Amino acid sequence: MEYLSSDKIAVIDLAAGEVEELELDEELVAQRIGGAGITSHLYAQYQDEDPIVLGAGLLTGTLVPASSLAVATGKSPLTGTLVHAPLTQYAGQELKYSGFDYIVIKGTAPEPVFLWIHDGIADIEPAGELWGAEVWQAVSQVRAQMGDELIQVLGAGPAAERGSDLGQLMINEWASGDRFGLGRALAAKKVKLIAVRGMGLLEIAEEEDFLAGCLELLKAVKAGAWGGRQGLGELGAALGYDDFAAWLEPKLHRHHAAFNTPFAYLGFLMLEGDPKAMNEPQADEPGVLVGDPGALGALKALGLNVEEAGDILKACAKAGLDAAGVAKVCQGRGITAAADILAALEDISGPVEGLSGPFSTWAPLGLAPDEASWRRRMAVAHVFGLDPIFMLMAPELSEDKLVELAALGTELEITTDTLEAVVEAIAG
Template sequence: MNRFKIKGGITGKILRVDLSAEKVRVEENIYAERWIAGRALSSWILLNEMDPTTKWSDPENYLIFGAGALIGTIAPASCRTNIDTINVFNNGKGSSNVGGHFSPEMKFAGFDQIIIKGKAEKPVYLFISDGKAEIRDASHLWGKSTYETEDILKKELRDNKIEIASIGPAGENLVHGSAIIIDCGRAAGGSGVGCVMGDKKLKAIVVRGHNSVKVAHPEEFLQRAYEAYQKIIKRPTAKVFRKKTLAGMVYNDSEQFDDLWEMMHSIKNSQDVHWSREQRSRIMGKEGVGKFFKKIQACYACPVGCQPYSEINEGKFKGSKGLGYWINSVMWSGKMDVTDPEASLRYHLRANQLGLDGDDSSVVMSWAFEAYEKGLLTKEDVDGLILTWGNSDAMLELQEKIASRDGFGDFLADGVVAAAKKLGKGSEKFAINQKGQDTLDPYRVCKGWSLACATSPIAGRHMRGSINIPIAFGPKGVKFNPYSYEDQPPIVFWELRAKEIEDITGICVYVGTWSGVYALEPSDYVELTNLALGINLTEEDFMLLGQKGYNLEKAFNTIHVGFKREDDLPHRRFFEDPILSGPHKGETLNKEKYNSMLDAFYELHGWDKETSWQTRKTLESLGLSDVAEKLAEVGRLIE
């Protein structure tokens, strides 16, 4: 087994917090020599320390904040925070990854990882600074929005440079699709990480510190980092991106983005993927959401900048303001066929204030809209709301109800699978989920996107290898047509390993291999990591580490839940219900071809095709014999 002798970059310390025992403890980071940092390290701790019978709401569940290896250095866009736990929707692997300025300050506060277990008796927040931590009373913060929480904490601590990760009322009320909010505008969504934090009665984590991040080869590192900045900024997309943000760049109403639009959307609860140019124009044309953008804020050390700051200064949403509006925000509105730009922006900003994961809540809300359309829910069932497609008032009111578990909002607050189970009447046929978690993503048009989301260990989320347009990177000699089944498996297999590396280093995918600028690639990550940490990785080593990290998440699911091949197939709607309109009208997924794609994907991984489970041979060849033993203990290893 490789053991890295790390000489820089990381802090070498881990903070353990037990909220039940009201104790904190600092320990040496003994895991970095095997996993380096970030997601892979957190995945290992979860797999290694969590009993297979532990459920998300047990006090034994961990909530782990992890900073990547290059976080706190000048490496471009080294800003991401990884948050790992048990997924509230299925008790499998939960993981979320978010930008902003939190994890660099976490390193400056002295820690690579913060591991939280237990549950506080009353609301608390964590104050972490200069190698120490305190559990503090948060009674006065409970019930407050994430905006209010930040405002109060900055004032009472008299420090504008603290960084905060907090939950809103949604997380406090254990709404399953709750997020953890950073910078009042960066949402760590997916897996219900905000719900886990609320269950622990942990309102916020505040980090602040004076610890220096040292790198092994300072001058060479600075030079290599500068070259990486130049590589990013020379990409033509970077210049557009920073003027308009990603959402502004892609979601304009020009013909240029017609194809991309069809690839990305899940209109009317995934019945359709098509909006006319006129509908698109309402959201992202000249009079769309962009007219409320005032300026842009960048994440830590990012030379691109993709986060708009917006203000609505008139009309019924006058006074709404704040950070963020992404491609996903447009997708949320599309789920309910809402094309009103003010309502769409308001919906986004309220999600951040309430600490709601907009992906999850939009899925369950659009399910309710469809049930209403089909007559399975009446006006009386839904507190008098009129859930017709495009009704933005109903969308916004229902969002508030979910966050506070008020009336019909409580019916929806545990996610779409739970809601459909309660309603019955065949509504599970359109309860769009993957492995039990609400999924916003599109599955019919782009086959690689579909494959990556369906097989994702974090259940129907697109940050595990999804692809939709030809990119400059990937395995050599592979052609790529996003609509074909045949081209996808090797590219998804490449991208999911690259993404794992990005989460190990902490560099954002928007400057990396996945989306937006497409500038940095594994060779850049290797060189920056070697110079910062003083190690001697090759690109092949790093991709292999990425593969190992992905296998940890797979093993966690197999051990804790027992997911099998059938759980890697998309929801039945995508096989059965044809797209309603637009250039892809009439298309569905072909099950036979999809299964061929799955076969090829499992073969690349070296997994068993019948069950999808990992084999002893593959795990041992990856140096993961101990993972194989864990699977064997529960009888889920293919010998």
């Protein structure tokens, strides 16, 4: 696969401690496009060894607006079914430029390990003291060990290691869109984390036309309903959360965006110091980055103030727990006081009611007109590698335009019929 690709798949056999490298067949891309289209194909190929398959979308890491997404495909400990966990922030582009398009992690390691993916090399390394470490400590440690502060870490926390099915696949120190307990699935393989660094280069088939298409899409997005807006407050208002912006205000610091995503929905809650100060905070761990409007909304609905919610989100991030799942389980058990929720985190687990389907409701259903259109947008986002939340906000990122860019970028015959078949295959 020559374009928008590193032309390589890593198949990591944990039991044998071996890595096999395969070429990414153009024919496979022409049939399944990318992202969840191909991770699900690889999952089926190695199904007997219970794999987790990581992959970027065909357009991840390009100038197509919202090109932030990577996908983790595997069997959810919570639902027992095949799921696609969305991984945004900087994880998608880092994976895309790592020298691998897809990474199949199969079997179980005899001893705890971590995976080091960089420069077209996939290594299996002993986890050592990383195993058992809380998430933030593990992120610092692996970056120090590898000597690169820009490494992106997809990892499991202590909650996942102890078998909690709320154990999320984290992105660095922060929550991801994984509602399915894939952190637990990773830890069950005796893999603590996957450290990824991407410094590669992606060739483009028709580069000038591709760029022109990207700029046209960005222009359309900026002129759209969400152009010129940003933040969790705006998002919460659209989701019908009462007085959300005012509730956030006392602790809200700044917003930032996932990679090349025009709407900044990642909000930092500054829990120590002045949230409005813009100089570098003195405290090493002054707050928590929140990219999960649903989790925040659920904690607010329990009657908590933003500081209490922030403390819980930070504790969940360190333990590697899905905070939305935590809020749901606590609500079901009648645990609503902040101190009681924090105390419950030590041994909290599922089940979580109402989970179904292959896509995460981290990208809120409330941003779509109905469930069918939500599912379709999720499928398209997970195939092309586009931010699922932004895909719900930006109808300008139309299927026709994305198919056109996919064909321009690769010189492959990718059509709306191709997309239709892939959507059908992954969304049912």
